[in-house]
Amino acid sequence: MTKSSCSDSQMGPRTPRHLFLAFSLLSLQGFGGLIAIVQRELVEKRKWLTPDEFLSDWAVAQTLPGPNVINLAIIFGERRFGFRGACAAVAGLLTAPLVILLTVVRLTQGAVESQALEGALRGMGVIAGALVAGSGLRMLPGLRKNLLSRSACAVLAVTTFLAVGVFQIPVPITMLILGGLGSLWALTRPEMPKRS
DSSP, rough: OGGGGGGGTTTOOSSHHHHHHHHHHHHHOOOSOHHHHHHIIIISSSSSSOOOHHHHHHHHHHHSSSSHHHHHHHHHHHHHHHHHHHHHHHHHHHHHHHHHHHHHHHHHHTTOOOOOHHHHHHHHHHHHHHHHHHHHHGGGGGGGGSSSSSHHHHHHHHHHHHIIIISSHHHHIIIIIIHHHHHHHTTTTSSOOOOO
C-alpha cells in the first residue's frame, strides 16, 4: 500500500514526532498484548484507519516474521512518513516499555521467588488472553466482506486453533499450509476481482 491509499477524509498523524507520541501512549496501555488497544486507538478513537484498512494491515502484519504489533507499526508509519515514520512508530512502541521493564527488573531482582509476584503475573496472563479474545470478536464484522463464506472462515479458524493449540503444530507450518489453502480457496471464488 502507498501513502496515497489512506483516505483523504481521515486525519492522520501530522509529523513523525506526533506518530512517536501516539504509539508511546499506545504502548503504555498494553499489558500482555497491544492488539485490542491498537485497534481501539487507530480505528475507533483516532480514526487514522478504517476497520477494513486495519484488518488488511493486520492480516499482512501477522504473516510477516516478528511481533505482529511491531509489524503493524512499521506498515502504518512507513505509509505515513516513509522510513522516518516506520522508525518513529517502532520507537514509540518500544521506548517507554523498555524503560519500565528495566526499572521493574532492577526493583524486583530479589523477589524472583515471591509467590505474590508469581500470582500477579499469572493473573495478568488471564487478562491478556481475554484482551486478545475481545479483539478477535471486535474484528468479526470485517468477515462479512471476506471472499470466503462465514462457514469457510469458521472452518479455517477452528482448524488453525486445533493445529496450534491442541496438536502443537508450529505456527509457521500452520500458516504456510492453512494460509495457502485459504488463499487458494479465495482465488477460486467467482466474486474474486479480476485484474485487467
